[in-house]
Amino acid sequence: MRGGEDATKSQDVIDEQVLYVSMSRPFIFSVAAGARERLVQAEVQLMVRGEAKMATAKRHLPLLESTLLAVLSRQDADNYLTAEGKRMVRQEAQNELNQVLAEELGEGLVEQVLFTGIVMQ
Template identity: 70%
Template sequence: MADELIMPKVAWYKRKLVWIIVLLLVCAGGGAAWWLIPSSDSVEAAPVVDNRALYVGLSRPFVFSVSAGRRERLVQVELQLMVRGEAGETKAKRHLPLLESILLTVLSRQSADNYLSAEGKQGVRQEALNELNTVLTEELGAPLIEKVLFTGIVMQ
């Protein structure tokens, strides 16, 4: 009879011990997860890089004369500058008078032949891009303009 009374108590203690062990494992797992997984406060958000292509229009078309053999021809060129991100657009707009001056110098020293062929236009665009970025590197410490785009050319 004494064995019958002891057996239920032992089974009850075993069940209680199993529940305590399970509870300790759950608490330990939660503590480990809290320790290993950083909270949202401690994680620094990666800076968002604005790399969109934006286009800066110039205040007016460029009008100038170029030599075409023995005569002068009048040229009107409209163009836009491609930059990356709003910061690049802001910097380009801030330096717009400087950029327009450089572009007028580059565009007006060309011959009429450079505006008649695709290769000539590409050469003018590349020369303008190089000169713009050379000056901007001196001013800002880095090139800013990605492309010079002709949006209109009229020659008389």
């Protein structure tokens, strides 16, 4: 009986393993910066748990990328200049991604949105 319990625990650990979904390319968009606009390039990864959620996220990558681009491009340039501003953008993106996924799938998948690179000109 013990062997079966160990196999179940092992499967639970695999199902809960932290995995990262990379976007197909960096996002490039412009944001308001006072009276002018600035160009931003952002590299983003999404943290999910388990192979099944990763596969589902990858299947819905166009929806996720479209949602992310909408969230990222409607920000003000100041949001990309401070750690607190970036945290707020990441949280807003996570909320919107999980909302569209819940509408589509009945559940959200994204635990965190991570910026792996941001450049502003």
